[in-house]
Amino acid sequence: xxxxxxxxxxxxxxxxxxxxxxxxxxxxxxxxxxxxxxxxxxxxxxxxxxxxxxxxxxxxxxxxxxxxxxxxxxxxxxxxxxxxxxxxxxxxxxxxxxxxxxxxxxxxxxxxxxxxxxxxxxxxxxxxxxxxxxxxxxxxxxxxxxxxxxxxxxxxxxxxxxxxxxxxxxxxxxxxxxxxxxxxxxxxxxxxxxxxxxxxxxxxxxxxxxxxxxxxxxxxxxxxxxxxxxxxxxxxxxxxxxxxxxxxxxxxxxxxxxxxxxxxxxxxxxxxxxxxxxxxxxx
Numbered sequence: 001x002x003x004x005x006x007x008x009x010x011x012x013x014x015x016x017x018x019x020x021x022x023x024x025x026x027x028x029x030x031x032x033x034x035x036x037x038x039x040x041x042x043x044x045x046x047x048x049x050x051x052x053x054x055x056x057x058x059x060x061x062x063x064x065x066x067x068x069x070x071x072x073x074x075x076x077x078x079x080x081x082x083x084x085x086x087x088x089x090x091x092x093x094x095x096x097x098x099x100x101x102x103x104x105x106x107x108x109x110x111x112x113x114x115x116x117x118x119x120x121x122x123x124x125x126x127x128x129x130x131x132x133x134x135x136x137x138x139x140x141x142x143x144x145x146x147x148x149x150x151x152x153x154x155x156x157x158x159x160x161x162x163x164x165x166x167x168x169x170x171x172x173x174x175x176x177x178x179x180x181x182x183x184x185x186x187x188x189x190x191x192x193x194x195x196x197x198x199x200x201x202x203x204x205x206x207x208x209x210x211x212x213x214x215x216x217x218x219x220x221x222x223x224x225x226x227x228x229x230x231x232x233x234x235x236x237x238x239x240x241x242x243x244x245x246x247x248x249x250x251x252x253x254x255x256x257x258x259x260x261x262x263x264x265x266x267x268x269x270x271x272x273x274x275x276x277x278x279x280x281x282x283x
Contacts, residue, residue: 161191165200177207198224198231205240214244235261235270242274251281 168183184204188197205220221244224237238261245254258274258281265271 158194161187161194161196164190165194165196168200169203172203172207175210177211181207198228198233201227202233202237205237209240209244212247214247217241217244235265235268238264239270239274242277246277246281255281 164183164187168180168187171177171180171183181204184200184207187194187200188204191197194200201220201224205217205224208214208217208220218241221237221241224231225234228234238257242254242257242261245251245257255278258278261268261274262271262278
């Protein structure tokens, strides 16, 4: 297009050269040079503007890419934070549940140990009373005739059994349950008719209960009421037997045993504990 424009200008100059003066021709050439200079300048400006627009567009596109990258990073950080928060919450909930379970277990063990301690104190009181009674009998026997010699022999045997029984109780107090089980079994084998036989049978069940051997504990507690139905350990044996069934998840048998305890010994301390336990077992 530029060459065509120059051609027309040259043609017009030739056509007019015959009728214009040299001064006019110089003026025309000067105007042509000005036009060329302005055209060149305008084109250069346009090229500069175009380049500037291209640079601006490139900058805008790069900025947009940077913004998108930042958005992706923000979303990734948010996602990671959400995951971390959820995991922390789950771990916290599980830790609380574990602590609650441990607290419940410790509370139950503490209650069991409290029951053992109370029963042990009762045993010791009974033992002291029995020892005092035996001592009185022994004094009376010593002052009696030779015909009463067999009673002295019986008293001597009871003293030996009493020592064996006390040794087994000491092992129980020290929580040496396995050894205590052997000692109580040996005592029952050696002194089946002892006045402490029903107590020894009960503590045998308590040892298995403390070891969380609930099936065996149930059998040992049941032997208390079968072999010694008139013994003073029957209510306690029924109570712990019901507790053992509950530990095994057998709520039906647990409720039956505890209700039997309440019906047979309504005024006993064990009956009050059975009522409290029944409330926790539901209907």
